[in-house]
Each structure stands twice: as structure tokens, then as C-alpha cells.
Amino acid sequence: MQDFFELAVGAAASGCVYGLIGLGYLLVLRPTGIINFAVGEWAMLGAFGGFVLLTQYEWPYPLGMAAALAATFLIGWTTERVVVRPLVAKSAPLLAPILALLGMVVVYRETISAIFPPDPMPVPYAFGMGRLEFGAIGGTYQSCFIIGVTLAVFIGVWLFFERTVAGKAFEAVSLHRRAAALMGINLSRVTALSFGAGAVVAGLGGLLVAPNTSAHYLMGVPLAIQGFTALVIGGVGRVEGALLGGLLLALAEQLTVRYAPIPSGYAQGMPLVLLMIFLLLRPTGLLRARA
Amino acid sequence: MKLAAMLAAALFATAAQAQDSIKIGVITDRVGVSKPYAEPATEGIIFGASELNKKGGVLGRKIELLIEDDQSKPDVSAALARKLIDQGAVFILSVSLSPATQQQQTVTMEAKTPQMTPMNSADYLTTQLDNPYFWQTGPLGSVQIATLLAHAKTKNLKRVALITDNSELGQAINKAFRAGLEKSGIQIVEEEVVSNGSTTATPQMQKIRGANPEALFVAGVVTATNVLIFKSYRELGLKFPIHASYNLSVPIYQTVAKGLVNGITFVDAYDPDKPEVKAFEAAYRKETGHAPANLHGYGYDGIMLVAEAIKKAGAVDKGKIRAAMQSITYAGVMGAKGMKYSFAPGKRTGFDPNGMVVRVYEGDRQGRVIYVGQK
Numbered sequence: 001m002q003d004f005f006e007l008a009v010g011a012a013a014s015g016c017v018y019g020l021i022g023l024g025y026l027l028v029l030r031p032t033g034i035i036n037f038a039v040g041e042w043a044m045l046g047a048f049g050g051f052v053l054l055t056q057y058e059w060p061y062p063l064g065m066a067a068a069l070a071a072t073f074l075i076g077w078t079t080e081r082v083v084v085r086p087l088v089a090k091s092a093p094l095l096a097p098i099l100a101l102l103g104m105v106v107v108y109r110e111t112i113s114a115i116f117p118p119d120p121m122p123v124p125y126a127f128g129m130g131r132l133e134f135g136a137i138g139g140t141y142q143s144c145f146i147i148g149v150t151l152a153v154f155i156g157v158w159l160f161f162e163r164t165v166a167g168k169a170f171e172a173v174s175l176h177r178r179a180a181a182l183m184g185i186n187l188s189r190v191t192a193l194s195f196g197a198g199a200v201v202a203g204l205g206g207l208l209v210a211p212n213t214s215a216h217y218l219m220g221v222p223l224a225i226q227g228f229t230a231l232v233i234g235g236v237g238r239v240e241g242a243l244l245g246g247l248l249l250a251l252a253e254q255l256t257v258r259y260a261p262i263p264s265g266y267a268q269g270m271p272l273v274l275l276m277i278f279l280l281l282r283p284t285g286l287l288r289a290r291a
Numbered sequence: 292m293k294l295a296a297m298l299a300a301a302l303f304a305t306a307a308q309a310q311d312s313i314k315i316g317v318i319t320d321r322v323g324v325s326k327p328y329a330e331p332a333t334e335g336i337i338f339g340a341s342e343l344n345k346k347g348g349v350l351g352r353k354i355e356l357l358i359e360d361d362q363s364k365p366d367v368s369a370a371l372a373r374k375l376i377d378q379g380a381v382f383i384l385s386v387s388l389s390p391a392t393q394q395q396q397t398v399t400m401e402a403k404t405p406q407m408t409p410m411n412s413a414d415y416l417t418t419q420l421d422n423p424y425f426w427q428t429g430p431l432g433s434v435q436i437a438t439l440l441a442h443a444k445t446k447n448l449k450r451v452a453l454i455t456d457n458s459e460l461g462q463a464i465n466k467a468f469r470a471g472l473e474k475s476g477i478q479i480v481e482e483e484v485v486s487n488g489s490t491t492a493t494p495q496m497q498k499i500r501g502a503n504p505e506a507l508f509v510a511g512v513v514t515a516t517n518v519l520i521f522k523s524y525r526e527l528g529l530k531f532p533i534h535a536s537y538n539l540s541v542p543i544y545q546t547v548a549k550g551l552v553n554g555i556t557f558v559d560a561y562d563p564d565k566p567e568v569k570a571f572e573a574a575y576r577k578e579t580g581h582a583p584a585n586l587h588g589y590g591y592d593g594i595m596l597v598a599e600a601i602k603k604a605g606a607v608d609k610g611k612i613r614a615a616m617q618s619i620t621y622a623g624v625m626g627a628k629g630m631k632y633s634f635a636p637g638k639r640t641g642f643d644p645n646g647m648v649v650r651v652y653e654g655d656r657q658g659r660v661i662y663v664g665q666k
Contacts, residue, residue: 010493014490017490113322119514120514120518212519222487257494257495264484
């Protein structure tokens, strides 16, 4: 049992990161219908923001974190303006922006690989390398920090959608874009903000996980796959679905490696197995949208 | 900046100099998977060429480097070898990925142009093609593993664990580690793989802890994944010693794994106490303003070996250079104290099998040599 309790907090932290990446997908997907596979690269950009501001320039953590996230917001917002909006303006089919954003995956990655050395870059922990113990359960400071920040983000996003007029505007756009426009909602602004917000939460995921994985120009694709799987498991209908999916995915991954009587090399296929199971048996995910 | 100036000087010689210069082709990787290794090795080559030119060059002629980037892509690499030969390169130094170096051989063999890799470690480079114009002075992968295992034997290990990543090279090295351990009669009580892109290695390290090994062998070559392994090792408070592949000899661990690597032993071809190394480090620091890494030494030795071969040949003639190279003996920066590169009759691998060393991390610094050779 000692191993399980040790794993629980770390797996929850990994699940929170997957959940944040999943939320990055969701924030773009709901108002626009666009599946944006560039969220993994946004996470990578958040990690490199942490490397530059926190490691190279040694800014205080809160300030560096805020600046890195502001930068990812600008990147997301600019991506919508430059890459997506021209296609929407020309009434291009939905597939066009999805493919354009896939192209942006290469643009982001190659830009970073041209600017930075190919080695993994260190990003500091928010509170150092110590551990917190809660009885039998224990986890690193960073794991606890990831869990706390992620819960705050999800609660904030949930409150935004459920309790604010602006959030209702986003909901309206996700329900029916044309009707929302006729009601006076500025579609362009909602779309641009959804890209900016998606980039912020994905970038936050990258920044939070980077002290463990280091910042590396190839880190985006695995995170994009894990975030997408989390979203499929949890369902796209509800904000909290991404978090639930992320937590289940991380637990399944790590418990399989630890306890399944198969070589750990095979256990790495667990995310894809879960993805296939949910796509075949429950494509709407665990949580359905409210009526 | 100084290195850039040296490169500019090497590349943009005047027209008159270019006519008289000896052109050496360099195929490196500036953006691909080999970049972490190829870039410092190339800097070592540039530094070496600059040193040679300051002393009047070779046979009274300046060395001119023609540097090309193959992105570790074998097909691109072969085309670049052809381009360099067409531009007049009399020798090609290959510091990109082993498969790319192998592909270049199809061109150099046909064009009868001497080619050498001063750092590639793949065992097959001199065995799959019978190319008398190709040499390898990088330490073979099998030699690296044998050295690490020879050191492990001195610890009387009976039960060990093995961990790697899921990259192709990581799997290949793991296979070689497993074979070597089994041949030595050491039991592998747990064998784990950490997938690249993972966010933690804790489950794998828990399984290893449960198997209670006397030591852990890390065969992985992906730095980020190895760092995850070391983080989990520290977080779980594990105490058994770690013996690691040559990947731990890359300098990035000193910054990306701060506080994690103290006490880890790793195989290397660089002895910081060797007189040649001290002289090289002092000269490099003076010229560029910063200290070289071991990887710079591979490139430096490469260009010096080429210069020695041309001097010995007495003419810039590819056939004579080939013959001179095959009979060369040279003490360079790389290798244990007293090691000399040489090519036994019929062999084109020049790194002495007893020239590897095992070093230990002291704090975050790559520290002293604790074992030499395979005996």
C-alpha cells in the first residue's frame, strides 16, 4: 500500500496537467468547433517561458509565471487573428483551420528549436524539491502545487461559464454561433479570447510539468495526445470532464506500470487503449452536457 | 563570438588562400537529433583548424573547412558528401548520426576520398562496408559497455536492475547491457522502460525498489527521461548506486539535473587529469573564453588526426593520405592516459578498447576517473 499512497499524489498531479491540456482543447473547441492539436505546443511554449524568465532571468516565481502566461495568451490570441480568422472570414470549411493549426505545430516547434539548444532546459520548482506528508499519503511540493493551481483554474473556469454574463456569451456561441451573433454577441472577440484562454491553460500545464520533464522542443506532442485522451474520457460537454479524464488517465497509466503483470514498455500503451475504448463504447465521455 | 570569428576566418579565406588551402569537409548536424553531440564536436574541429593554421597550416598550406549540415538525415548526408568532394575536399570528417555517416560511405568509397568519424560509436560502421577509405576513432558502443561492466565486476554485484527509455538507441544499448550483464553472471532482478514524454518515472522506480537490487544500470540515452529517473530516485530516497551509459557524459546534466547526479558513475572517453586534456582545455579557454566539454575533444582529435595523416603522406593526394592514415599512431585528447589512436592491420577502428574510463559525478560536476579499461 505504501507504493499506492506514494503514487496517488504524483498521479493526481500528472492528471491535473493532462486536465489543463484537455481544458486548453475544450476552451477552443466549444465556441468554435475547432479541435486544436497545437495545444501541446502551447504547453511547450509555457515551459520555455518558464525556462527563460525563471531560470535564465531568475524572476520571482509569481511574476515569471504571470509573464509566461501573458505571453502564451498573446500567442494564442495572435494565432487566432493570423491563422484562423482569415479562413473563417472566407467561409472555409471547418477542416481548414484544423489543418492550419496542425501546421502551426511545426511552426512553433521549429521556432523554438532554432532559438534554443536541443538539450532539455531546466525549469525551477515553485517551492523546491521537498515533500509534504499527509499521514500515509505524501507528495512533492510541486505535485501539491500543481493540484492546488489546477483546482483553482477549474473552479475559476466553471464559475466563469456558470455565473458570469461573459461566460454565458461563450456558452451561447458554443450552442449556436449565428443565433448568438444575432443576439449581439461579438463572435470575433469570443473566438479570439477562447484561443487566448486555451493557450493560457495549456501553457500553464507546460509550465507546471516542466520542473519534472524539463523544457524541450519535442515535449508538445505527448502532452497533446494525453490532453486529447483526457478530454475524450471526460467528455467535451462539461468543463470538469477534462479534469476527471486527466485524473483517470494518469491513474490508469501509473497504476498499470506499477501493478500490471506486463513489461512496463507495454504498459505505456494504456492511453491509446483507453482512447480506443472510450471512442468505441462511450464517445461522449463520462460526463454528458447538461440539457 | 570568438568561435564564430574563427569559423568565419576558416570559411571565408581569400581567393588566393582558397586556391592554396587544403579543403577538409565536415558533415555535422545543426538542427536534428544529433545536434547535442555534433555541435560541440564541430566547434572542436573549428578550434583545431584554427590552431593548425596559426602554426602555418599543414605542408605549408592553410586548412580550410567546408562545413555542411545533414540534419542527421542519411539521404541528405550522402548528397552532401558528394557536394564536398566536388568542391575539392580531400578528407571528410563525419560528426553527425551513425546512419548518416554510414550513408556517406557509399559516396566516399566510390570517390576514393578519405573519411573519418571521430565520435560515432556504432559498431557496424567499419564492418558492414569494406571501405578502405573510412576510419572510426569514436569509441565503439561495445567497448563502452564492456568498460562499464568491467567496473561493475569490481563491485562483486550479484543482483542489479536495468532501466532505459523507449528510443531506438536506448533499446539497443539496453539490449547490449542485458547481454553483458548476463554474460558476467549478474542477475537482472528488474528491467524497466520509461517512455519518452512521460511526466514521471516513479512507478518504474517503485518496482525497482521492490526488487531490492544492489545497483541500477541506466541504459537510456534521452536526457529528459534520464532526468526523470534520477528525480524519482531522489524523491523515493533510494540508496543503491547508479551506473550509467555515456549519455551522462554530455555536459547538459550539470545544469538540467542539478542536485540529482552526485555519485552516479558513467562511462566516458575523457580524463580531465590527462596532460593532453589539460593543455587542450587551457588553449580552448584562452581562445574562446569558455571551457570545452568532452565532446569538443572528439572533434579536436579528428582534425588533428587528419592533419597528421596529411603531414605523414607528404602530399595532398587522397591515395597517399589513405595509406598514411592506416599506419598512423597519435596521442590525442580523448581516451585514458597514455592511450594512442592506431589502426591494427586490417582494422579501421582506432580507439583502443582499453582507452575508455569510468567517471563519477562529484556534486553536479563530472568528476574524477575511477576506473580505466576493461581489465
